[in-house]
Amino acid sequence: MSTRRHFIRNISLSTLGAYTLMDWKPASALSFFNSDAVLKVALLGLGGYASRVAEAIQQCQRVKITGLISGTPEKLKQWGEKYKVPEKNRYNYQNFDAIKNNPDIDAVYVITPNALHHDQVIRSAKAGKHVICEKPMAISAKEGREMIEACKKAGKQLLVGYRMHFEPLTLEVVRMRSAGELGAIRFFQGLCGFRIGDPTQWRLNKALAGGGSLMDIGIYALNGSRYMVGEEPVWVTAQETKTDPVKFKEGVDETITFQLGFPSGAEASCLSTYNMNNLDRFFLNGDKGFAELQPAAGYGPIRGKTNKGPLDIKNPLPQQTIQMDEMAAILLDNKKPIVPVDGEEALKDLVLIEAIYKAVKTGGQVKLNAER
Structure with missing residues (x-):
């Protein structure tokens, strides 16, 4: 056994309808x-x-x-x-x-x-x-x-x-x-966000943060969509909602919903916000089953289930x-x-973040080049 993948596979109790590692x-x-x-x-x-x-x-x-x-x-x-x-x-x-x-x-x-x-x-x-x-x-x-x-x-x-x-x-x-x-993956949903506190913190300063919720918490859903679906997106659309322009100044996004399309035809629908709690959920759906993590990106414990039963690791x-x-x-x-x-993995997210911000501004679909 040389990797964790082999370890998990070998001791998984999927035949019992649940995963108890x-x-x-x-x-x-x-x-x-x-x-x-x-x-x-x-x-x-x-x-x-x-x-x-x-x-x-x-x-x-x-x-x-x-x-x-x-x-x-x-x-x-x-x-x-x-x-x-x-x-x-x-x-x-x-x-x-x-x-x-x-x-x-x-x-x-x-x-x-x-x-x-x-x-x-x-x-x-x-x-x-x-x-x-x-x-x-x-x-x-x-x-x-x-x-x-x-x-x-x-x-x-x-x-x-x-x-x-x-x-x-x-x-x-x-x-x-x-x-x-x-089976064939059809859909991914990623919901990430929380109500942010102190309005003077660096996360709400565009010069230091480079953006708002998407850069900080939404990146989990964005990155998660890629490794959960197992493909790189080919298009993106996005919409921004801002209810407090004083706290969330120009260039600091409060809430962004974004959609991704993948080469296989799978799609992702994601939410990034600094104005809602009780989110933190990943849902992956295929034509043979599903997997859900909730909480999905917090500090733990992460909890999950699939069509075969609970994930209990x-x-x-x-x-x-x-x-x-x-x-x-x-x-x-x-x-x-x-x-x-590695850095190349992180660069893919940065390219996508820029595409999402562009889609918000243009209101249209942004095509993504295979070359990052």
């Missing part, structure tokens, strides 16, 4: 890796989500926090003491290029507002480090291409924090679709723990993930 463990816990090397990571940006990632890394088998990069001296001190990162491995945004001479750091995880990703990823690559970047990878496809090129030129890998690409129930649905258990680990151990395997062992998490 007890005590699921990530590949790292099952010794699927080729080595015991540890990925030494510097966290760049020490905000709320970085805190979640840092705590999750404490349960990783092959990842260790060895560097910190922040513009706040107090955070560097507090985090350094908490995670035992020595002062020599703590940097600010002005001097972090010096990581080039630091063998304690293998990779930089960029966890900052969207508009900062471009320069920070390129600087990290030029410093000779692999880069993990939070999604969306950038605020434009042009920036995304420049980031990919910079990492290639430096001979370093660029990965993007698509944590759902390693989530066990999500991978089981992908396996079912790939194995033909759902027991996973005691945080999603970010699984993600980071799997990314260690990609960077250190050249492991190939079932669903890609």
Whole structure:
């Protein structure tokens, strides 16, 4: 057994009308890796989500926090003491290029507002480090291409924090679709959103976020439509609704519904919003069966069912723990993930986001080129 796909397939109890995968463990816990090397990571940006990632890394088998990069001296001190990162491995945004001479750091995880990703990823690559970047990878496809090129030129890998690409129930649905258990896929629905709070936060600042709900939460439905259907869309239509133009200023979308068409004839209908709760649902329908995840993209636990019964995969680990151990395997062992998490994968989403915004403005169908 060399991949999680084989693991899930071999122990799936589909013949009983339900999926009961007890005590699921990530590949790292099952010794699927080729080595015991540890990925030494510097966290760049020490905000709320970085805190979640840092705590999750404490349960990783092959990842260790060895560097910190922040513009706040107090955070560097507090985090350094908490995670035992020595002062020599703590940097600010002005001097972090010096990581080039630091063998304690293998990779930089960029966890900052969207508009900062471009320069920070390129600087990290030029410093000779692999880069993990939070999604969306950038605020434009042009920036995304420049980031990919910079990492290639430096001979370093660029990965993007698509944590759902390693989530066990999500991978089981992908396996079912790939194995033909759902038949020909006809339809996908992705609903993602929440009521956003503080109107002064960076997510509602176009200069930092690059957009609104679509860039932040709607990208889960957009990306999910691609790996759930298993194809790349060939057209998109979209509509925007804005009920609060004061909170959601020009260029910051509140609610967007968008539709995608795929080469096989399958279609997707998705919703992205900053003004509704109780969403977070994926539904995939084929001519032989269906799969539903709800919640589908939250921090867990993810829950699901299919036409064969409930998906009951027991996973005691945080999603970010699984993600980071799997990314260690990609960077250190050249492991190939079932669903890609590289820069090229993220670029496809950026191209689609731009097409959705164009469709909103034009009110018509936007054709998508095969060439991204």
